[in-house]
Amino acid sequence: MSGSNEQVQRYALAVLSHLILVAAWHFFVVYGKIPKIVMPSPYDTIHALLVPNYRWLENIAATSIEVFGGFLLAAVFGILTALMFSWFRYLEMFAMPLLVSLNMIPKVALGPLMIVWLRYGIWPNTLMAFAICFFPIVLTTARGLREVEPDLLDLVRTLRGSRWQLFVKIQLPGALPYIFSGMKVAAILAVAGAIVGEFLGSERGLGYLMLQVQVTLDTAAMFMAVILITLIGGVLYGIVLGLERYFVVKDARIQ
Amino acid sequence: MTEAFIHLDNVKKVYRTRGKEFLAVSQATFDVEQGELVSLVGPSGCGKTTLLKILAGLHGFDGGVVRIGSGKQPFNPARDIGMVFQQPLLLKWRRIIDNVMLPAEILGLPQAAARARAYELLDLVGLKGHEDKYPYELSGGMQQRASIARALVHDPKLILMDEPFGALDALTREKMNLELLQIWAKAKKTIIFVTHGITEAVFLGTRVVVLTAGPAKMADNFEVDIPMPRTLDVRNTEKFGEYTRRIYRLLGME
Structure with a gap:
């Protein structure tokens, strides 16, 4: 019982710290007489949602598609790539160093090129999110697939187990915590990738909206956009966390 | 004269790393009958784990004879080995x-x-x-x-144990020793038990094979004439002391 009690306390305190931040923000703006252009109050920020011109829903949808789409692509291709690496050792020796080199490229620097290749729109931004998410997922998955206890390998070998049995029963489930730790890192990066893409050139999305309202100095709308962007990232992270809780035994999770 | 369940004759294993040869096992000659619990005891580097892996079919060897099973005691290496590790x-x-x-x-x-x-x-x-x-x-x-x-x-017909209680605390280890004897008596398996604990080796073994290091070779192989079931008290008997002294002497620790 004391365990669940402590959990309630933990949640309550977390909620409390968030509320305090909002309250502090409110009092700072109101009693500090901060101009709305510099920093809007929480109320003004929410109020910005009422401006129909900003087409919030459409922009949220665009950014969400980029974030989730880029992340999903990275998860699918990242895990597949790592699987190929673990099945074909020479492929890993051949391609992994190349991936490491390519990862040195600041993905943001590719933005203008992606626009040249793919024009404005959702695609280049999705690709940007993908490019940022891909590597951490490949890296952690490949590492997870490698980490098989040598003695466990011996156990399977004495039973004349097949390569496939080793993979299905030991390697893949053993790699799952690593896959999730890579996806958690990627979930946070995905949002950054999509927004940078929207900054560089786009006609939709919350990043695009931020640039638009910057011109008119509607700081409240910019605040709202940042909050919504954070929420999109939070939802993605929450989904990954939920899946991890479901699929990975408590003891095996990598924090 | 019937054939033993496990027969090793002058088994030798050499590791080669960077052109240098390193003797991991030599002069390993002993037989194990079905249902025995044999302790392989020795210091680190004496080749006891290597020998266990040779028996498991995980390592090859460079000389001698290893035979498990016989006409009357069939042995299928894919099905008849159970492994227990330190972890x-x-x-x-x-x-x-x-x-x-x-x-x-x-x-x-x-x-x-x-x-x-x-x-x-x-x-x-x-x-x-x-x-x-x-x-x-x-x-x-x-x-x-x-x-x-x-x-x-x-x-499986043969259980290979590689220092299975080495990572446990002393008290749990003694308890597990007693329980292993009970499990062995009920399951009626042949067990080969690798350990560096001399007391443990004598307490558990119906037979003890002693390996020494530098150079790695088999030094002794004797039957432990203490009846089963054993209790922890047998460790205080004169006979038990003779057996442990015999091993300590071989390991140059007397």
């Missing part, structure tokens, strides 16, 4: 019962029968009621018992 090596994501089932799954044994047997074995090793727990919910000693049940689930 329990249970799969974290499987419940205890499913961990015990692993060898049966790999061998493709009929699942229902194997499951029933897995429950029986968990009862035998004292884990009744813990079948549906995850490994992290059990203590180190309990995890090691589960791994012993796993080694028995496919009903």
Whole structure:
């Protein structure tokens, strides 16, 4: 019982710290007489949602598609790539160093090129999110697939187990915590990738909206956009966390 | 004269690293009868684990003869070996019962029968009621018992144990020694038990094979003439002392 009690306390305190931040923000703006252009109050920020011109829903949808789409692509291709690496050792020796080199490229620097290749729109931004998410997922998955206890390998070998049995029963489930730790890192990066893409050139999305309202100095709308962007990232992270809780035994999770 | 279940004659193993040769096992000559519990004892570097892996078919060897099984005592290397390691090596994501089932799954044994047997074995090793727990919910000693049940689930003829109690605290280790003797008596398996504990080797073994290091070679092989079932008290007997002194002498520690 004391365990669940402590959990309630933990949640309550977390909620409390968030509320305090909002309250502090409110009092700072109101009693500090901060101009709305510099920093809007929480109320003004929410109020910005009422401006129909900003087409919030459409922009949220665009950014969400980029974030989730880029992340999903990275998860699918990242895990597949790592699987190929673990099945074909020479492929890993051949391609992994190349991936490491390519990862040195600041993905943001590719933005203008992606626009040249793919024009404005959702695609280049999705690709940007993908490019940022891909590597951490490949890296952690490949590492997870490698980490098989040598003695466990011996156990399977004495039973004349097949390569496939080793993979299905030991390697893949053993790699799952690593896959999730890579996806958690990627979930946070995905949002950054999509927004940078929207900054560089786009006609939709919350990043695009931020640039638009910057011109008119509607700081409240910019605040709202940042909050919504954070929420999109939070939802993605929450989904990954939920899946991890479901699929990975408590003891095996990598924090 | 009938053939022994396991027969080793002058087995030798050499490791080669960067052009240098390193003798891992030599002059290993001993027989094991079915149902014996043989302790392989010696300091680190004496080749006891290497010898165990040769018996498991995991390592080749560079000289001598290794034969397991005979006409009357058939032995199928794919089915008749159970392994227990120093670490329990249970799969974290499987419940205890499913961990015990692993060898049966790999061998493709009929699942229902194997499951029933897995429950029986968990009862035998004292884990009744813990079948549906995850490994992290059990203590180190309990995890090691589960791994012993796993080694028995496919009903192998030979159990190879590589310092299975080496990572446990002294008290748990003594308890596990007693329980291993009970499990061995009930399961009626041939067990080869690697240890660097001299007391443990004599206490458990119906036979003790002593290996020495630098250079690695087999130094002694004797039967332990202390009747089963044994209790911890036998360690205070004169006979027990003679056996341990015999080993200490060989290891140059007297």
